[in-house]
Amino acid sequence: xNRMPTNRRTIFAWCLxxxxxxxxxxxxxxxxxxxxxxxxxxxxxxxxxxxxSRSVSITAIxxxxxxxxxxxxxxxxxxxxxxxxxxxxxAVVGTTFLYTAMPGEVVKALLWFTLANIAFEMxxxxxxxxxxxxxxxxRIGRVSGYGWALGYVGGLSALGLALVGFVNTEAxxxxxxxxxxxxxxxxxxxxxxxxxxxSLPLFLWVRESAARSGASRVSLTDPFRRLAATFREIRRYPxxxxxxLARLFYADGLNTVFAFGGxxxxxxxxxxxxxxxxxxxxxxxxAGFGAFALGFVxxxxxxxxxxxxxxxxxxxxxxxxxxxxxxxxxxxxxxxIGLCGGPNQAASRSLMGRFVPEEKKNEFYGLxxxxxxxxxxxxxxxxxxLTRLFASQRAGMAVVLVFFVIGLALIGRVDxxxxxxxxxxxxxxx
Numbered sequence: 001x002n003r004m005p006t007n008r009r010t011i012f013a014w015c016l017x018x019x020x021x022x023x024x025x026x027x028x029x030x031x032x033x034x035x036x037x038x039x040x041x042x043x044x045x046x047x048x049x050x051x052x053s054r055s056v057s058i059t060a061i062x063x064x065x066x067x068x069x070x071x072x073x074x075x076x077x078x079x080x081x082x083x084x085x086x087x088x089x090x091a092v093v094g095t096t097f098l099y100t101a102m103p104g105e106v107v108k109a110l111l112w113f114t115l116a117n118i119a120f121e122m123x124x125x126x127x128x129x130x131x132x133x134x135x136x137x138x139r140i141g142r143v144s145g146y147g148w149a150l151g152y153v154g155g156l157s158a159l160g161l162a163l164v165g166f167v168n169t170e171a172x173x174x175x176x177x178x179x180x181x182x183x184x185x186x187x188x189x190x191x192x193x194x195x196x197x198x199s200l201p202l203f204l205w206v207r208e209s210a211a212r213s214g215a216s217r218v219s220l221t222d223p224f225r226r227l228a229a230t231f232r233e234i235r236r237y238p239x240x241x242x243x244x245l246a247r248l249f250y251a252d253g254l255n256t257v258f259a260f261g262g263x264x265x266x267x268x269x270x271x272x273x274x275x276x277x278x279x280x281x282x283x284x285x286x287a288g289f290g291a292f293a294l295g296f297v298x299x300x301x302x303x304x305x306x307x308x309x310x311x312x313x314x315x316x317x318x319x320x321x322x323x324x325x326x327x328x329x330x331x332x333x334x335x336x337i338g339l340c341g342g343p344n345q346a347a348s349r350s351l352m353g354r355f356v357p358e359e360k361k362n363e364f365y366g367l368x369x370x371x372x373x374x375x376x377x378x379x380x381x382x383x384x385x386l387t388r389l390f391a392s393q394r395a396g397m398a399v400v401l402v403f404f405v406i407g408l409a410l411i412g413r414v415d416x417x418x419x420x421x422x423x424x425x426x427x428x429x430x
Contacts, residue, residue: 011143013205014134017127018151020198021088023191024095024120026155027162031262031280032187032273033098033113038263040103040181045267046391049260053384055110055117056259060380063121071125084126085203090119092196098188102180128368130206132353144350148342149289156284158194162187163277184273240355242414244368247348250311250407253400254344256379257318257337260397264321268393269330279334286338293343303351304416306343311408313340318401322394351416379403 027033034052042048070083094116101109135143165173172183265271265279317336320329352368379399387396 009205010134013201014130015147015150017199017202018147019154020195022151022155023158023194026159027187027191030258031276035262035266035276036184037109041109049263050384050388053380055114056380058114059117062118067125080126084123087119087123088199091116092192095188095192099185128349140350140353144346148346152284152287156281159277159280167277168274239414239418246407246410249403252379253403256400264393264397269327283334283338286335287342290339290342302416303347304414306347307411310340310344311404314404322398
């Protein structure tokens with residue numbers, strides 16, 4: 001297997017990208033901007049939840065369409081680092097312009113959010129594809145876990161700065177005012193700067209393997225042909241196919257929780273912006289601990305069992321959050337989601353790394369992103385429609401429970417040992 005030279009600096013630089021981009025998911029997607037949009041920018045919370053669900057659905061469709069094609073193009077032409085750099089830049093620029101959306105400017109806010117969110121998700125395709133290259137085979141689970149854990153530290157740190165410097169203070173930093181919620185909108189500038197600064201080490205210290213850096217130029221039709229061949233051949237990799245099928249559902253459920261968790265807390269339990277930040281801090285501490293600790297469990301018990309454990313936790317947490325009216329129990333449900341969220345995502349990424357053929361890393365990680373987004377419009381769409389139909393956020397959030405149960409049933413059909421044996425044979429079926 002052709003791997004790039006691996007050392008601690010390379011692994012740290014790769015993990016630091018998680019530290020960088022987690023500020024976006026934590027402050028923009030989940031806890032601050034999402035709630036700000038529904039409570040302030042949109043006409044009302046029910047309409048805001050519905051509109052936000054449409055933006056998240058558009059992101060999912062765009063990523064589902066783009067990720068397999070661009071993944072194949074990166075494999076064929078050696079464009080992985082270029083694509084990662086491009087999408088990181090677009091995400092940073094889009095997040096910066098979120099600051100300019102004033103209360104009532106719904107279209108402007110949604111356009112910049114959708115652009116930034118698509119770029120963020122696409123960057124993750126090429127970032128994840130580096131994992132099998134930089135991590136030794138026997139440590140891929142814990143390296144993936146390190147990345148997720150450091151990501152939660154990043155989200156936690158950015159949340160802390162937002163709380164102290166912008167949201168929960170009488171004198172916001174850098175002269176920002178509270179008029180027109182400027183101090184809340186300024187958290188987007190914090191995210192953009194954070195993302196740009198802490199992603200730099202990856203671009204400075206992580207290098208392509210010699211085989212990839214020497215990839216040849218290709219025409220735009222080459223990825224389509226290769227991608228078509230991959231879809232035809234995917235049945236020859238039954239455990240990759242089953243993993244991706246299961247992930248269609250449980251990733252949709254988890255992405256929906258991330259996209260609407262802050263909205264749900266604000267609308268159903270009356271959380272203020274300050275309370276949302278505290279909630280986010282506690283959840284990030286729990287998620288960071290879970291990702292770090294269960295990274296070792298992943299290498300010990302395997303990715304499949306780690307995913308199953310996390311899905312059981314999700315189901316218990318979802319039931320609790322949907323049925324309770326008590327804030328204490330909602331906090332407990334949030335903590336359980338946090339503890340299981342990092343391990344679920346890290347184990348999914350590392351299990352894919354154990355299965356993926358050497359010559360199709362970016363392409364298969366494109367399919368991995370596709371599996372996380374192909375039906376990801378469905379969760380937000382159903383949530384938005386049920387919320388509007390019943391005028392209840394609880395009715396909308398019930399869809400996540402269904403996705404977690406289906407995902408748990410499907411992941412049980414994955415044979416991890418068989419999948420690893422096929423990868424060891426360089427992707428050639430026995």
